Amino acid sequence: MSVEGVSASLTKHLIYSSSKNLPNATTRDWFQAAAHVVRDRLVERWMATMQRYYEHDSKRIYYLSLEFLVGRTLSNAMLNLGLDAQLKTALYELGQQYEKVAEIESDAALGNGGLGRLAACFLDSMATLDLPCYGYGIRYEYGMFRQSIENGEQVEHPDNWLRYGNPWEFPRPELLYPVKFYGRVVEYRHEDGSLHHHWVETDDVMAMAYDTPVPGFGGKTVNNMRLWSAKSSRDFDLRYFNQGNYIQAVADKNDSENLSKVLYPDDSTEVGRELRLKQQYFFVSASLQDMLFRYKKHADGWAMLPEKIAVQLNDTHPSIAVAELMRLLVDVHKLSWDEAWGLTTQIFSYTNHTLMPEALETWPVAFFERLLPRHLQIIFEINYRFMQQVMHQFPGDGELLRRLSLIDETNGRRVRMSHLAIVGSHTVNGVAALHTELMKRTIFADFERITPGKIVNMTNGVTPRRWLNQANPGLAALIGTRIGNGWITDLDQLKELRKLADEDDFQTQFRAVKHENKVRLAQLIRSQLCIEVNPASLFDIQIKRIHEYKRQLLNVLHVITLYNRIRAGADGMPRTVIIAGKAAPGYAMAKCIIRLINDVADIVNNDQRVGNQLKLVFIPNYDVSNAERIVPAADLSEQISTAGTEASGTGNMKLALNGALTIGTLDGANVEMREEVGSDNFFLFGLTTEGVEELSRQGYDPMRYYHASAELKQALDMISGGYFCSDEPARYQPIVDALLHQGDKYFLLADYEAYVACQDTVSALYQDQKEWTRRAILNVAGMGKFSSDRTIKEYAERIWHVEPVTD
Numbered sequence: 001m002s003v004e005g006v007s008a009s010l011t012k013h014l015i016y017s018s019s020k021n022l023p024n025a026t027t028r029d030w031f032q033a034a035a036h037v038v039r040d041r042l043v044e045r046w047m048a049t050m051q052r053y054y055e056h057d058s059k060r061i062y063y064l065s066l067e068f069l070v071g072r073t074l075s076n077a078m079l080n081l082g083l084d085a086q087l088k089t090a091l092y093e094l095g096q097q098y099e100k101v102a103e104i105e106s107d108a109a110l111g112n113g114g115l116g117r118l119a120a121c122f123l124d125s126m127a128t129l130d131l132p133c134y135g136y137g138i139r140y141e142y143g144m145f146r147q148s149i150e151n152g153e154q155v156e157h158p159d160n161w162l163r164y165g166n167p168w169e170f171p172r173p174e175l176l177y178p179v180k181f182y183g184r185v186v187e188y189r190h191e192d193g194s195l196h197h198h199w200v201e202t203d204d205v206m207a208m209a210y211d212t213p214v215p216g217f218g219g220k221t222v223n224n225m226r227l228w229s230a231k232s233s234r235d236f237d238l239r240y241f242n243q244g245n246y247i248q249a250v251a252d253k254n255d256s257e258n259l260s261k262v263l264y265p266d267d268s269t270e271v272g273r274e275l276r277l278k279q280q281y282f283f284v285s286a287s288l289q290d291m292l293f294r295y296k297k298h299a300d301g302w303a304m305l306p307e308k309i310a311v312q313l314n315d316t317h318p319s320i321a322v323a324e325l326m327r328l329l330v331d332v333h334k335l336s337w338d339e340a341w342g343l344t345t346q347i348f349s350y351t352n353h354t355l356m357p358e359a360l361e362t363w364p365v366a367f368f369e370r371l372l373p374r375h376l377q378i379i380f381e382i383n384y385r386f387m388q389q390v391m392h393q394f395p396g397d398g399e400l401l402r403r404l405s406l407i408d409e410t411n412g413r414r415v416r417m418s419h420l421a422i423v424g425s426h427t428v429n430g431v432a433a434l435h436t437e438l439m440k441r442t443i444f445a446d447f448e449r450i451t452p453g454k455i456v457n458m459t460n461g462v463t464p465r466r467w468l469n470q471a472n473p474g475l476a477a478l479i480g481t482r483i484g485n486g487w488i489t490d491l492d493q494l495k496e497l498r499k500l501a502d503e504d505d506f507q508t509q510f511r512a513v514k515h516e517n518k519v520r521l522a523q524l525i526r527s528q529l530c531i532e533v534n535p536a537s538l539f540d541i542q543i544k545r546i547h548e549y550k551r552q553l554l555n556v557l558h559v560i561t562l563y564n565r566i567r568a569g570a571d572g573m574p575r576t577v578i579i580a581g582k583a584a585p586g587y588a589m590a591k592c593i594i595r596l597i598n599d600v601a602d603i604v605n606n607d608q609r610v611g612n613q614l615k616l617v618f619i620p621n622y623d624v625s626n627a628e629r630i631v632p633a634a635d636l637s638e639q640i641s642t643a644g645t646e647a648s649g650t651g652n653m654k655l656a657l658n659g660a661l662t663i664g665t666l667d668g669a670n671v672e673m674r675e676e677v678g679s680d681n682f683f684l685f686g687l688t689t690e691g692v693e694e695l696s697r698q699g700y701d702p703m704r705y706y707h708a709s710a711e712l713k714q715a716l717d718m719i720s721g722g723y724f725c726s727d728e729p730a731r732y733q734p735i736v737d738a739l740l741h742q743g744d745k746y747f748l749l750a751d752y753e754a755y756v757a758c759q760d761t762v763s764a765l766y767q768d769q770k771e772w773t774r775r776a777i778l779n780v781a782g783m784g785k786f787s788s789d790r791t792i793k794e795y796a797e798r799i800w801h802v803e804p805v806t807d
């Protein structure tokens, strides 16, 4: 593709896709044109890839996820296809600045946080590795809410991301599957005596497919992400309606189409609303019908199903798939239970992403019975047989049965979706070594006992295409001049940077790139928030969902401590503390934390005595595109969750890959990151998982720490005394209560002193720019393991048993 070719293509699309001419084209029109130019190149390879898979009749991986947090596509697709130079030049010659054009694109924010972004990184890696994979999910009309800050508080706004159309999706109105809800089950006996089930008088919704191409790096393989949208099935009934019912019937259409309207913005707490289970079943049922249809194009019987299909369940959200596949095989395709179960348990595998008990999904039996009556019967049957098996394996242990049952009987009967996912899967995985060990030792210990070896570890990773090559072009180019560009698809090559860590020239250039990235972020902060930050200060960054276990409050306590020291006349290393993240709309404490951050920022940033020494900035609306701006500018990465609570973390990997040093606990993937970069190049502090357990056993008393540390006491007293909210002094009483009087569930006070001391060593080291830079380079060099390519290769080999398809 030459510049001239791209240029001609751009003007053609401006006219024929947007009906605009050069003089009256807006930036958005140019974006549409650019997207169409890139899309044309994608489509050819996409169709060729699908053809290849069909001809090979290869085993397919189906990644079932309620979330795909993709972000923008133009830059990513352009870079993966190798069109960047041509497109940028062509736009420039047509009087357009590429960066402005690219910024117009809305994020596809079809996810909450880590789990959703991991799914997007995985799609990128699977395409890059030429693996025949399909992402299946929901085409939410409204993605993750947009966050604004008003009077310091989070305000949620709907994310109408499709308002200007989505150039990357291809609607498939002909690809439509019915999905049933409610109704009742009729049993009948066949003349041969066998028992059959009919699910009747159901309320049906249609699932319509929208396909989005997913290009791998180099552009050979372009995979498919298929998202389902709910369409009314009532169109078909309309002709039977008289005039009066017609209006009502059309109004009712909305009701079923509401199913795919909006993403649930809850991360880490289970909400248990009917619509949520409906969404889960809706996309699972459509996806399974689609898979079986594709399988049937080649196969006669069902025996080969596990050789052709691997289904990964992204957390328990799609775990109803286990019961649905059983229903399809037994009720619709008339297989025996044993045959169907044998196939089902060879097809599914399940990833757990959290140990937090409040995030583990359970559904009331009564409510399941109403919405999915046949599935409840199937779950009972699965459970009955499972209980029999456990009973034979461990006779006389009623407690074990009670704990393992798919039905929790403790307070009202509830279906445990994680147990359904485990029993229906051949393999279960955690997302970091520590997390997997804790799964085996705590929440799933009984499963580890009855089926040892079923739970394995697959440490998370991130895609180097988006998180280094695309987000940090300066660093990517610098690395390229020294070790070439092989790292883009083989991240282990970054270890070649180790030998450059002490080199003056390389250090100087590395620092210059970081400085430029900080200047860019400072500009963004100035233009969005009217706060001046000094790019020479230490950029100390915590970006993630707001949650008590992630301990943004511990960070705030440190900021207040620094503030107090400055007021007392100390002068330390200038710092800019940047926090960003969204709170679940129903999570009052998380929202309160956001407000405290903003209130503290207001006092600190406007105190004359502080000047340039300390700034606190809350960047609103943290999303993938903001992350791409913030991550490359970080000096210090805050990964300070209570040991044993963060399953893995993936932001930690993105930040270190971009040359930030980590201050962190021995939690999640931090443990493995520290091993890879070397313990000297990682700021470790705080209790270990065992330390936390030990302290709990002894009886943890946060008050002891409050009285033992003058600085901690001062900071907490300021919060409770209304220092940061004199207009409403009691505003932060809930926070102080949680920490001092309700047991400080996440051990902030226990870790405070170690954290502050560790931050002091951070400040001291930052004075020595040479040593800091050396360690930053060693961090980049040590990140090879954390490419999602490595993670996906492990899944492909150990769980899916699939091979690349290239010709």
Ligand code: 26W
Pocket (backbone or CB within 6 Å): 112, 113, 114, 115, 116, 118, 266, 267, 268, 269, 270, 271, 315, 353, 354, 359, 360, 361, 431, 460, 646, 647, 648, 649, 650, 668
């Ligand atoms: C049902 C409500 C709900 C929604 C989402 C419960 C739990 C979740 C997710 C499991 C939350 C999540 O995103 N977990 C994160 O997954 C990442 C990818 O594996 C990990 O890196 C993070 O540590 C983990 O918090």
